[in-house]
Amino acid sequence: MLEIKRLSLKEAKILLEGAELKAAEMKVPMCTAIADETGNMIAFTRMDDAKITSVDIAINKAFTAAAAKRATKDYNEIAVPGKPTFGIHTTNQSRFTIIGGGIPVFDGSAIVGSVGVSGGTAAEDETVAKAAIDYFNGKNK
Amino acid sequence: MLEIKRLSLKEAKILLEGAELKAAEMKVPMCTAIADETGNMIAFTRMDDAKITSVDIAINKAFTAAAAKRATKDYNEIAVPGKPTFGIHTTNQSRFTIIGGGIPVFDGSAIVGSVGVSGGTAAEDETVAKAAIDYFNGKNK
Amino acid sequence: MLEIKRLSLKEAKILLEGAELKAAEMKVPMCTAIADETGNMIAFTRMDDAKITSVDIAINKAFTAAAAKRATKDYNEIAVPGKPTFGIHTTNQSRFTIIGGGIPVFDGSAIVGSVGVSGGTAAEDETVAKAAIDYFNGKNK
Amino acid sequence: MLEIKRLSLKEAKILLEGAELKAAEMKVPMCTAIADETGNMIAFTRMDDAKITSVDIAINKAFTAAAAKRATKDYNEIAVPGKPTFGIHTTNQSRFTIIGGGIPVFDGSAIVGSVGVSGGTAAEDETVAKAAIDYFNGKNK
Numbered sequence: 001m002l003e004i005k006r007l008s009l010k011e012a013k014i015l016l017e018g019a020e021l022k023a024a025e026m027k028v029p030m031c032t033a034i035a036d037e038t039g040n041m042i043a044f045t046r047m048d049d050a051k052i053t054s055v056d057i058a059i060n061k062a063f064t065a066a067a068a069k070r071a072t073k074d075y076n077e078i079a080v081p082g083k084p085t086f087g088i089h090t091t092n093q094s095r096f097t098i099i100g101g102g103i104p105v106f107d108g109s110a111i112v113g114s115v116g117v118s119g120g121t122a123a124e125d126e127t128v129a130k131a132a133i134d135y136f137n138g139k140n141k
Numbered sequence: 142m143l144e145i146k147r148l149s150l151k152e153a154k155i156l157l158e159g160a161e162l163k164a165a166e167m168k169v170p171m172c173t174a175i176a177d178e179t180g181n182m183i184a185f186t187r188m189d190d191a192k193i194t195s196v197d198i199a200i201n202k203a204f205t206a207a208a209a210k211r212a213t214k215d216y217n218e219i220a221v222p223g224k225p226t227f228g229i230h231t232t233n234q235s236r237f238t239i240i241g242g243g244i245p246v247f248d249g250s251a252i253v254g255s256v257g258v259s260g261g262t263a264a265e266d267e268t269v270a271k272a273a274i275d276y277f278n279g280k281n282k
Numbered sequence: 283m284l285e286i287k288r289l290s291l292k293e294a295k296i297l298l299e300g301a302e303l304k305a306a307e308m309k310v311p312m313c314t315a316i317a318d319e320t321g322n323m324i325a326f327t328r329m330d331d332a333k334i335t336s337v338d339i340a341i342n343k344a345f346t347a348a349a350a351k352r353a354t355k356d357y358n359e360i361a362v363p364g365k366p367t368f369g370i371h372t373t374n375q376s377r378f379t380i381i382g383g384g385i386p387v388f389d390g391s392a393i394v395g396s397v398g399v400s401g402g403t404a405a406e407d408e409t410v411a412k413a414a415i416d417y418f419n420g421k422n423k
Numbered sequence: 424m425l426e427i428k429r430l431s432l433k434e435a436k437i438l439l440e441g442a443e444l445k446a447a448e449m450k451v452p453m454c455t456a457i458a459d460e461t462g463n464m465i466a467f468t469r470m471d472d473a474k475i476t477s478v479d480i481a482i483n484k485a486f487t488a489a490a491a492k493r494a495t496k497d498y499n500e501i502a503v504p505g506k507p508t509f510g511i512h513t514t515n516q517s518r519f520t521i522i523g524g525g526i527p528v529f530d531g532s533a534i535v536g537s538v539g540v541s542g543g544t545a546a547e548d549e550t551v552a553k554a555a556i557d558y559f560n561g562k563n564k
Contacts, residue, residue, distance in 0.1 A: 008189050040193050044185040048149050048425060052181050052461050052490035056515045073507075080504035089510040094517055098510040122507035142434065142530055143330060145427040152424065179334050179461045208334035222362040225355075225404035228371040228380035233338045234516075235376055248424055290471050322475050326467040330431050334463050 004037065007105065007113035011136065012042040015105070015115055018135025022128045023047060023119070030119035030128055031058035037111050039067030047119070054118035060095045061102030061125075062116025067092075069111050073100035073126055101125025105133055147177045148246065148254035152277070153184040156246070156256055159276025163269045164188060164260070171260035171269055172199035178252050180208030188260070195259035201236045202243030202266075203257030208233075210252050214241035214267055242266025246274055286319065289387060289395035293418065294324040297387070297397055300417025304410045305329060305401070312401035312410055313340035319393050321349030329401070336400035342377045343384030343407075344398030349374075351393050355382035355408055383407025387415055429459045430528065430536035434559065435466040438528070438538055441558025445551045446470060446542070453542035453551055454481035460534050462490030470542070477541035483518045484525030484548075485539025490515075492534050496523035496549055524548025528556055 007015075012034035019032040029047040031054035036042055041059055061072050068075070075098040078085045089098045100122035104111045115132045117125040148156075153175035160173040170188040172195035177183055182200055202213050209216070216239040219226045230239045241263035245252045256273045258266040289297075294316035305312040311332040316325045323341055343354050350357070357380040360367045371380045382404035386393045397414045399407040430438075435457035446453040452473040457466045464482055484495050491498070498521040501508045512521045523545035527534045538555045540548040 009186055013186075040187075041185065041196050042187050044182065045150055045154075046181075046183050051492050053487065053515055053519060054491075055182050057511070060514065076507055076509060080509065089513050094513040097514065100507055142535060143429040143431050145429050147425040147427050149425050177461075179459075179463060181461060205335065209336075210333050225358055225382055227358060227362065229339070231371050231376040232342065232379065233335055237335060253424060291468055295468075322469075323467065323478050324469050326464065327432055327436075328463075328465050337464055 005107050005110050005112045006036045007034065007042060009042055012113070014139050015132045015136045016043055016045050018132035019115065019117055019128050020045065020047060021135065022131035026120070026124065026128070028120040028124055030117050030125070031055050032128070032132065033058040033062040033116040035062035035066045035114045035116065037066055037113055039063040039114070042113065050119045057097060057099070057118035058116045060097040060116065061099065061118060062114045063095055064097045065102035065104045065116060066111060066114035068096070069104060071100070071104065072097050072102035073122070076100055076122070101129050103129045103133060105136070145178065146248050146251050146253045148175065148183060150183055153254070155280050156273045156277045157184055157186050159273035160256065160258055160269050161186060161188060162276065163272035167261070167265065167269070169261040169265055171258050171266070172196050173269070173273065174199040174203040174257040176203035176207045176255045176257065178207055178254055180204035183254065191260045198238065198240070198259035199257045201238040201257065202240065202259060203255045204236050205238045206243035206245045206257060207252060207255035209237070210245060212241070212245065213238050213243035214263070217241055217263070242270050244270045244274060246277070287389050287392050287394045288318045289316065289324060291324055294395070296421050297414045297418045298325055298327050300414035301397065301399055301410050302327060302329060303417065304413035308402070308406060308410070310402040310406055312399055312407070313337050314410070314414065315340040315344040315398040317344035317348045317396045317398065319348055319395055321345040324395065332401045339379060339381070339400035340398045342379040342398065343381065343400060344396045345377050346379045347384035347386045347398060348393060348396035350378070351386060353382070353386065354379050354384035355404070358382055358404070383411050385411045385415060387418070427460065428530050428533050428535045430457065430465060432465055435536070437562050438555045438559045439466055439468050441555035442538065442540055442551050443468060443470060444558065445554035449543070449547060449551070451543040451547055453540050453548070454478050455551070455555065456481040456485040456539040458485035458489045458537045458539065460489055460536055462486035465536065473542045480520065480522070480541035481539045483520040483539065484522065484541060485537045486518050487520045488525035488527045488539060489534060489537035491519070492527060494523070494527065495520050495525035496545070499523055499545070524552050526552045526556060528559070
């Protein structure tokens with residue numbers, strides 16, 4: 001039988017808190033989704049004035065980072081025309097998202113969930129997702 | 142120009158907290174979504190061990206209660222075969238949800254958002270959604 | 283070669299005007315869609331405070347009434363469990379709408395388009411759709 | 424509670440009128456959709472002989488410009504292969520449209536809705552959307 005490690009809701013809320021603190025500091029209202037290790041959503045917040053389109057994008061960045069076990073930014077680089085992964089962004093009913101801002105969360109070597117952020121540029125989204133994970137790791141020490 | 146009132150994220154989190162407290166008391170792990178007055182999601186939590194199918198259902202109960210301006214339970218009663226509203230549950234790309242547990246949130250006479258709960262029976266979901274709104278109204282006094 | 287008669291945009295706007303006048307008189311804010319004889323939309327209005335879910339429903343009532351060449355109310359009656367048409371509401375990517383409020387517009391014996399109304403009860407929607415067509419026929423005399 | 428400003432139907436019709444006047448002057452039949460600040464449609468017209476594919480495109484340009492708070496033309500430039508926003512056009516169930524012709528409508532610094540135009544080249548669509556907003560601003564002085 002497999003034994004799976006998965007973020008709890010309590011842990012997901014710490015990740016959300018980390019994302020919101022960083023986004024507030026950057027003055028960019030963000031949507032943040034936390035997914036479990038299968039990509040299913042555990043928790044989500046949309047900050048006041050964040051873009052409506054970012055609801056879907058944040059959820060699907062989190063889905064992709066966990067379910068494909070890789071940061072969405074990496075796919076942005078390898079899924080361009082001429083490379084063998086081109087086209088992956090239309091798979092999974094177009095839920096496969098190749099814009100930076102989705103990052104897996106690890107416990108040791110195991111992926112236990114993910115953070116997906118949308119609302120700013122891809123670089124800003126990535127920064128906030130990383131900050132959420134740093135904040136979480138700091139609290140878990 | 143129309144002037145619209147909408148739940149803030151801070152208010153949405155109070156609603157979530159009210160739902161989680163009631164669900165914990167009932168020992169039924171729930172998914173709860175809070176939507177704005179147009180049905181777009183503001184915040185969401187899935188309690189540990191809640192059903193995966195409830196993620197979608199909670200989100201769409203919240204969508205329906207806000208966007209159709211009516212509790213989803215009401216539609217369950219009027220959308221049966223032989224009644225004129227039969228068939229409404231497949232509209233809006235099947236996001237129109239007619240199972241109890243989605244309730245609009247009012248500010249005076251204006252709908253400012255909604256709560257959608259899924260995880261137990263329809264009656265349990267409805268109880269948790271109502272408890273969330275009572276908790277919110279208690280805090281806002 | 284077939285020769286097809288189709289509502290013009292100018293005629294569609296008269297139908298919209300008729301719907302809005304009746305809805306205002308009834309004090310029920312409505313969404314109204316006008317489709318051509320193939321079910322493709324020509325014009326649409328959402329009155330202030332009308333339900334968001336009614337955007338999709340009005341468009342698809344108009345689609346159904348024109349494309350299936352029959353009032354949506356008729357399908358409500360024949361598409362119930364136990365009757366041979368049961369299930370038709372999930373066809374056409376669930377765009378086939380079986381709630382009253384979608385009515386074909388005729389020019390002589392030819393269907394030239396349709397009106398789809400959503401926002402009140404099915405009976406209210408039907409009343410507004412009929413009023414739109416009466417208004418149009420009155421103007422066209 | 425947040426306080427939001429939104430276009431009324433009366434204002435949406437002025438925007439439509441502006442679009443139709445410009446399109447007629449250019450002799451290019453257009454579809455024009457007006458959305459509220461969340462991207463939900465308020466009003467729509469398809470001019471006689473406009474393309475059927477433009478119905479969906481105009482609606483989704485309006486959705487994108489409002490819900491992503493940015494002109495669709497901007498996304499066309501930043502969403503190309505090799506740039507970090509590549510792939511955004513398949514998000515939001517492919518409603519995220521990156522072809523010019525969708526422009527937000529502002530009231531001061533607040534986005535209150537949007538115009539989405541389709542039927543000509545992207546440049547022609549953009550021209551008509553801008554003309555609609557200029558016409559609206561002229562009437563609102």
